[in-house]
Amino acid sequence: MEVNDDSSASKDELINNNLLPVLSRTTQLILQNNASSSNIQMRNTIHRDRLEVEQLLIRHYFADDSTYGHTQFRRRFRMCKGLFMRLVGDLEMNYPYFQTTWDATNQRSFSALQKCTSTIRQLAKGYNPDSLDEYQNMSERTSHEALENFCYGVVQMYKAEYLCRPTSTDIQLLYEAHEARH
Known part of the structure; x- marks a missing residue:
């Protein structure tokens, strides 16, 4: 012991x-x-005047007497203005992310028009999300979130109508187009 x-x-x-x-x-x-x-x-924040940027965007592309006409819009967005506005309206109606809100500091969020413009610029021209900060005053994170939400929303809204399985006629037309090109 x-x-x-x-x-x-x-x-x-x-x-x-x-x-x-x-x-x-x-x-x-x-x-x-x-x-x-x-x-x-304290976080380092960059003041982004979202309302002023949206007004500039409207003056450039969406006003009746816009700075850039239909030809420039189609070249830069790779679609007609009517289709773009339909996408913006459908997303804004169906997804809260695209609806304008206010944060705790009473600052307005980016509008659906701004978020969709950012997304289409990324998809149509291959812009890096960070490169949109200078023109749209939108951070890389917000641009990336807009892209993800846009893609998800478009697929969910239009998959039944536009993302259906190809018919045998569709497949035959694809083969013929391939043979004609190659």
């Missing part, structure tokens, strides 16, 4: 001499980290 008492005493001594200081220091570090993480940290 004395052996057990000695080994028990040596274990207590080992814990007191070695482990307790380490645990104490670890606890101090954790408390310091928690105290510093509870401090309010």
Whole structure:
């Protein structure tokens, strides 16, 4: 029994001499980290005048006497203005992401028109989401979110009508077009 008492005493001594200081220091570090993480940290934000940018976009492409006509619109968006406006309207009606909202600081979100313009520019011209910041004042993250939500929304809304299986006639026409081209 004395052996057990000695080994028990040596274990207590080992814990007191070695482990307790380490645990104490670890606890101090954790408390310091928690105290510093509870401090309010300000994010660097860029003021983006979304309303002004939307008005510029409307003047450039969507007003009756727009700066750029139908030809430039079609070249830059790779679709006619009517189809684009139909997509914008359908997405805005069916998906909350495309509806204009206000955040906690009472700042207006980007409109459906701005989000769809960003998306089509990415799809039609292969723009990087970050490259849209200068013209549309839209961050890379917002541009990327708009792209994801646009693609999801278009597929969900139009898949029954436009994404159906090809018929045998459709397949035959595809083969003929391929043979004529190649």
